[in-house]
Amino acid sequence: MTTWVVDTNPLIFLGKLGRLDLLKQSADVVHAPQAVLDETRAKPDDATQAIEDAARSWLSVQAVGNQSAVEILLSDLDRGEAEAIVLAREIGADRLVMDDLDARRFARRVGLEVVGTMGLLLAARLRGEIPSIREEIERLQKLGFRVSPSLVEAMLREAGE
Numbered sequence: 001m002t003t004w005v006v007d008t009n010p011l012i013f014l015g016k017l018g019r020l021d022l023l024k025q026s027a028d029v030v031h032a033p034q035a036v037l038d039e040t041r042a043k044p045d046d047a048t049q050a051i052e053d054a055a056r057s058w059l060s061v062q063a064v065g066n067q068s069a070v071e072i073l074l075s076d077l078d079r080g081e082a083e084a085i086v087l088a089r090e091i092g093a094d095r096l097v098m099d100d101l102d103a104r105r106f107a108r109r110v111g112l113e114v115v116g117t118m119g120l121l122l123a124a125r126l127r128g129e130i131p132s133i134r135e136e137i138e139r140l141q142k143l144g145f146r147v148s149p150s151l152v153e154a155m156l157r158e159a160g161e
Contacts, residue, residue, distance in 0.1 A: 001028040005088040006059075008039040008080040009115045015040075016143050017136065022059050022120045022129070023097065031060045031091065033083035038103040054070030058108055063110045077103050088112050118147060118155055125159045 004027035011032065014020050023030050040051045055061050060140055064070055064083045068143050073082035088096040089110065096107050099116045125133040128161040
């Protein structure tokens with residue numbers, strides 16, 4: 001059984017794209033710490049409603065046990081990122097879904113497998129679940145998602161687009 005933990009940014013942007021299903025399809029169980037859900041509620045929109053619907057059905061909102069570890073991480077990360085990393089370690093998650101580069105680097109240093117929104121889209125494209133990663137990236141960018149041109153180029157190349 002695969003267990004993933006998801007951070008705020010991927011939840012929000014996948015929600016805005018109408019692609020939260022990519023999380024649900026990729027893991028047997030998807031957890032979000034309470035701080036992540038709180039952050040998604042900070043600026044309510046259509047994505048917020050989709051996330052709330054997911055939290056009532058398949059997205060498990062879970063409290064983090066080691067608050068001391070969270071507090072230590074807050075010197076470098078925001079609360080959602082800190083709780084996501086600590087929760088992933090506590091439950092032995094197979095993967096952490098996170099976009100922030102500094103947080104991803106830290107998560108890898110503590111032994112976590114990390115994937116971001118772009119990686120989820122690429123995997124879905126390679127499985128034939130989305131027709132064009134280019135269109136999804138363009139939609140993401142219009143929504144305010146920041147991604148380096150070199151990463152976009154690599155993703156398009158990998159997807160054969």
